[in-house]
Amino acid sequence: xxxxxxxxxxxxxxxxxxxxxxxxxxxxxxxxxxxxxxxxxxxxxxxxxxxxxxxxxxxxxxxxxxxxxxxxxxxxxxxxxxxxxxxxxxxxxxxxxxxxxxxxxxxxxxxxxxxxxxxxxxxxxxxxxxxxxxxxxxxxxxxxxxxxxxxxxxxxxxxxxxxxxxxxxxxxxxxxxxxxxxxxxxxxxxxxxxxxxxxxxxxxxxxxxxxxxxxxxxxxxxxxxxxxxxxxxxxxxxxxxxxxxxxxxxxxxxxxxxxxxxxxxxxxxxxxxxxxxxxxxxxxxxxxxxxxxxxxxxxxxxxxxxxxxxxxxxxxxxxxxxxxxxxxxxxxxxxxxxxxxxxxxxxxxxxxxxxxxxxxxxxxxxxxxxxxxxxxxxxxxxxxxxxxxxxxxxxxxxxxxxxxxxxxxxxxxxxxxxxxxxxxxxxxxxxxxxxxxxxxxxxxxxxxxx
Ligand SMILES: Cc1ncc(COP(=O)(O)O)c(C=O)c1O
Numbered sequence: 001x002x003x004x005x006x007x008x009x010x011x012x013x014x015x016x017x018x019x020x021x022x023x024x025x026x027x028x029x030x031x032x033x034x035x036x037x038x039x040x041x042x043x044x045x046x047x048x049x050x051x052x053x054x055x056x057x058x059x060x061x062x063x064x065x066x067x068x069x070x071x072x073x074x075x076x077x078x079x080x081x082x083x084x085x086x087x088x089x090x091x092x093x094x095x096x097x098x099x100x101x102x103x104x105x106x107x108x109x110x111x112x113x114x115x116x117x118x119x120x121x122x123x124x125x126x127x128x129x130x131x132x133x134x135x136x137x138x139x140x141x142x143x144x145x146x147x148x149x150x151x152x153x154x155x156x157x158x159x160x161x162x163x164x165x166x167x168x169x170x171x172x173x174x175x176x177x178x179x180x181x182x183x184x185x186x187x188x189x190x191x192x193x194x195x196x197x198x199x200x201x202x203x204x205x206x207x208x209x210x211x212x213x214x215x216x217x218x219x220x221x222x223x224x225x226x227x228x229x230x231x232x233x234x235x236x237x238x239x240x241x242x243x244x245x246x247x248x249x250x251x252x253x254x255x256x257x258x259x260x261x262x263x264x265x266x267x268x269x270x271x272x273x274x275x276x277x278x279x280x281x282x283x284x285x286x287x288x289x290x291x292x293x294x295x296x297x298x299x300x301x302x303x304x305x306x307x308x309x310x311x312x313x314x315x316x317x318x319x320x321x322x323x324x325x326x327x328x329x330x331x332x333x334x335x336x337x338x339x340x341x342x343x344x345x346x347x348x349x350x351x352x353x354x355x356x357x358x359x360x361x362x363x364x365x366x367x368x369x370x371x372x373x374x375x376x377x378x379x380x381x382x383x384x385x386x387x388x389x390x391x392x393x394x395x396x397x398x399x400x401x402x403x404x405x406x407x408x409x410x411x412x413x414x415x416x417x418x419x420x421x422x423x424x425x426x427x428x429x430x431x432x433x434x435x436x437x438x439x440x441x442x443x444x445x446x447x448x449x450x
Contacts, residue, residue, distance in 0.1 A: 003267045006062050007045045007260070010052070021048045021257065046260045056081065056258045057251050066267055073274045074199055076209055076216075076234035078243040080250055083262040086193040087113040088253045089217035089233035091120060093189050094161075096249035097215070097241060098123035100394075102158040105150055108386065109139040110163055111191060112419045112426050118393040119430075125393070126154055129386050130172075136303055136313060137342030138168045144176030151184050159187040164208060165194050167337075167423035168303070168345055169311030171205055178212040187241065188212075193219040195308060196232070197350070200273045200282045205308060214239035215246070223310050225350030226269040230262050273350075281350060285310065289348055292357040297368045303343070312346040316368060324367060332363035338422040345422075387432040393417075396431030396450060403446045409434045415448035 001009075024030060027043030049055045054063035063081070071079035082089050094117030098104055102123045106114060107130050118125055128150055131140040142162055151157060160181055164172040174190060181188040190208035192198070196218035198207040209216045216234045220226035233250070235241050272278040286309050293302050293312070303313035315321050325339035337347045346360065390413045391399070401415030412434050419426045420441075428438050434447065 001062065001065070002271075003062060003066055003260075003264055004045075006053070007047075007264070010047075011044070014052070016051065018050060020050055022046050042261050045264055048257060056254070056263075057256065058247075063263070066263070070232065070266075070270050071234065073270055074207075074209055074232070074234055075237065077237045077239060078235045078246070080233045080246065081258075081263055081266045082231040082233055082250075082254075083229055083258045083266075084231075084254060085221070085229045086111075086191065086217045086219040086231045087116075088250070089231055090114055090189075090191055091117050091253045092233060092246060092249040093215040093217060094118075094121050094123070094159075095252060096245040097159050097187050097189070103154065103156050105147075105154065105157050105160045105186070107139075107142055107162045109166065109425050110161060111193070111424045112417060112421075114161055114191070115393055115417055115426055115429050119397045120394075122392070122394045123158070125389075126150075126157070127386055127389075133305075135342065136168075136315070137340045138170060138303075138313070139166060141166075141170045141306055142172035142177065144173045144180055147177050148180050151180065151186060157184075157186050159189055159214075161189045161191065163191040163193075165192070165205075165308040165311070167194060167311075167425075168313050169194065169308035171306050171308065174208045174213060175206075175211040178208070181214075182212065182238075187214045187239075189215045190217070192216050193231070194222050194311070196220050196222065196224040197273060197282050197285075197310070198308070200279050201286065202279075202283060203286060203309070205306075209234055209236050212236055212238045214241050220266060220269050222347070223349040224269055224273060226265045227262065229259075230266045230269065232266070232270075285348060285350065285352060288352070288354050288357055292361055295361045297365050299368050300364055310348045312348060313343050314346070314364070315343045319367070327367050328360075328363055332359075332366075334360055334363055385435070385437060387428065387435075387438075389432055391431035391450070393429050393431055396429075399430075399450045401448045401450050403448050406439055406442060406445055406447050409447045409449055410436060410439060412447075412449040414438075415450045418442055418444075418447070 024043050027040045030043050047053055054061045056063050067079055090113040098121040100122030104123045105126050108127045109130055130142050133140050162172055178188050190213040192208050218232045220230040221228045289309050299317045301315050316324050320341055321339050321344045322341055325336050325344045328334040337345045414428045414432050414434050415430055417426050417429050427441050
């Protein structure tokens, strides 16, 4: 039975009076503004572990059935619903596989949650920097031979963590990387937060789950149309990681009161994506983005690397991308995901329609045609250097620290993680030496040092 069905049935049949959380009593009390804005249904489907329902911490009935259904759809050994985003999935993936002092190979362009996972687990990071595309100002995908070389250089690596596709949609060679990891008995964790619809597309780019990564994390809110915080964590069929270990780790990270409205959103999103209509919708999105790209004027370039086509990365050959984005914001009321001097990133997903894409296309054409605009060429982007590490993130996190002026922090050890959002990749972590380059990139005036 579906979760929605179960909730509807509850209202039809149950005569029980609940003295349980949540305290709005299934919408008996709703702040008037919320009632007007969100509606009653959001509250009506919000429960806790009442008789006949289930417990996400140890699912046995309706939630277990639902997670099993999701894992069948994704062709995984097991899948877990997350109501606190991929962030919680990444933390749980690390907690279920890494112990204190385990060596873990990590691509430095990982999301900030991976760094927080290092504080929680005490695992020792071995960083590597993916190649950088200076022209577009983005990290390239990770090649299998890079991984092979690193695994030959470093012994006793427990796991490898990479992001694929990246924020900008760039894929790594997961198939070959997972083969190498299997040969070397290294666990492969893929942050596929941006790739939740890959399993439902006919395109050649496949999900890491179909390419034998061990643990794969999906944000359903990023491309798949679910509300914020809806996400999934999957254990692949070929993985030796046990479902139990992952459940135990999730029970450390997760709230004990998972949101039923969000679980309903997860259920309906996955079932929709898996339906004929859903699969057609995914293909339609790719087609519409392709048509959008074809509609762009000559002096607008788009990224054509090995990337997920839901991400649109553009630059003008004449106008600096940040200046271009400012005009889009101010004159045309169009907001991009983020822009750098090299490129503007526009994120599309299930909710993106042709109308939106046409509006963007028209605005871009008008800006590109305006000869009065400053012809400021894009600067080449400067790549972050691999940091010098004095302490592991966990050691540093628990040390005494104090705030000092940024200008006096050169060569001191950072006591905090400073992240640019988007894309959520840290500039510096606790335990790393602060360089002039970091000082130049940090926007705030004070830095915590150890
Ligand atoms: C690559 C990547 N991984 C993980 C996350 C975290 O996802 P969530 O917001 O679902 O917690 C993000 C969010 O921006 C991300 O870009």
